[in-house]
Amino acid sequence: MNNLSAMTRYQISKVYRRDNPSKGRYREFYQCDFDIVRQYESMLADFEVIVVLNQLLDKLDIGTYEVEEKGLSVETADRIGAIVKKRGSPFEILTELKAEGSKFLENCGSVAALRELDILFQALKEANCLDNLFFYLSLARGLDYYTGVIYEAIFKGTTQVGSIAAGGRYDNLVGMFSGKQVPAVGVSLGIERVFAIKEQQAKDRNQVVRATDTQVLVSILGKDVISASKLVTPLWNANISAEMKVSKRVMDHITFPKQKGIPWMVLVGPLRKGV
Structure with missing residues (x-):
């Protein structure tokens, strides 16, 4: 709306959900967003956003989590076959997708996607961000404006919160409002879900959850x-x-x-x- 063509920003603010909330999902809640909006080299912004997400979750010290990379809709996965329903380490799944006879090598678009994923995974390896990363193509996010790789961070502890962060590439969304095509990648962290995890961890350690940090x-x-x-x-x-x-x-x-x-x-x- 302000005719921006380049922006890197983060914010923590109150947001509102349009659809009917299910269990653990609120109509009104706080969210931490990090977005990169600009022209960039292939997978550069995707790499940076995933690294920021890993660093953020590590700093929060909430326990074990997994970041799932997803690249296809459910409908597309069903057409391609059972291989994309596998879940594993990024390079393990990528090797299968690039193997001789793979249907992914029969289409120039999927070949380009495999090349981009290889760049992304190699960069994340250099940043030591592969330990908690899994590749799972058959899952899809509910929102339909994503245009590339999408991802979710899933908490693996005892507190039942499921996904605590999610995001992806949405190259067409800015253009819907500005009329100018601008690539964009972002991720959002659910603040209430992090609070739920931290409060449960404190209770498990018999710690009193205080209303203030004042000493x-x-x-x-x-x-x-x-x-x-x-x-x-x-x-x-x-x-x-x-x-x-x-x-x-x-x-x-x-x-x-x-x-x-x-x-x-x-x-x-x-x-x-x-x-």
Whole structure:
């Protein structure tokens, strides 16, 4: 809509689902998106997006996951035969597809696709991103605007969330709105599903899931904002997550950290007579 022809961007925002949500799928939810929109060398952007997805899932430390590469619709897979219903390591399946007598070698489009996949897998090998990668051609994403390789990240732990991220190449989508053909590749991560996994992992370890990351509450009994700032600033400078509470009511200082699960509190105020 803004006539862009090149953009690399990420965002975390609220999105909405048009179709009827099934179990574990929300009508309104938060999503982390990463997209590359521009002219690029064959499979360059696909490679970068998959690497970003691998790095993101590793940094989240959610446990075992698999990224499935998919290249064909179900209808196309049915016409080609049983070989594309196999699931395995990228180079293992690719070798079968390129073997002598393969129907994939009978069409110039499929030959070009095999060449592109070989480039992608070789690049991902150099980036050490093949350990969690599987190739499965017979699966297809529900959305019909994908024009190339698509992929899903599937959580393999005990929490039943299934797919936690998905994406692919959608070269025609930008042109639908701008009238200008611009190649694009992207991936989206479901934030709520990651939260569900992390919360279950914390429960399995008998850890309390806190409502905040704050480690220290600086509580000033009274109205002395200056003292609060003087005490909290060294904590912030030391990269310690801290909040301030300034109130004359004693119970405010007691209930606030209890409700939010803040483990430490510095309480400053005048002593009563006789104490």
